[in-house]
Amino acid sequence: MIDERLKELKLELPSPPKAVANYIPYVISGNLVFISGQISKIGETIIQGRLGENLTIEQGREAAKLSGLNLLAQMKAACDGDLSRVQKIIKIGGFVQSLPTTTHADIPTIINGCSDLMVQVFGETGRHARFAVSSPSLPLDVAVEIDAIIEITKQETY
16 A cells, blocks of 8 residues: 555655646546646745755755655545555656756756655556756746656546
8 A cells, every 4th residue: 555655654745736827736638647847845845946056966856855745745636545546657757957067967866856756655666757857947946846647547436
């Protein structure tokens, strides 16, 4: 059970963040869930900054983990509270706010903060395709924004 795994990992999911503009947090099409970009902010905790300027790789990894926790919260909402309906994390896409002079080998290392979380929570189901790119700026000056595509089982209707 995924909820038990979250407890073992001492992870508490936030409430799923609400959309702040003209979009919705996720869209379900068939068995696929497309989750909008989730930023490195949970409640009052926000990790801001730009790699190569005022953000370390370790802070970036933590920011990616926060984004990942928000992704998990959106997954849970899309699955009507039952994360065991997640069949596969198909793809995540990660943006790291960084200077153009940043060593771009660091960008995938930062997004591993989210990728590692998905594998810790879901095991092999959490292994996914992905992209990890540098961005000159992100909303609210956050360090990281990550979106996802997941596959879920259909909810049974009676």
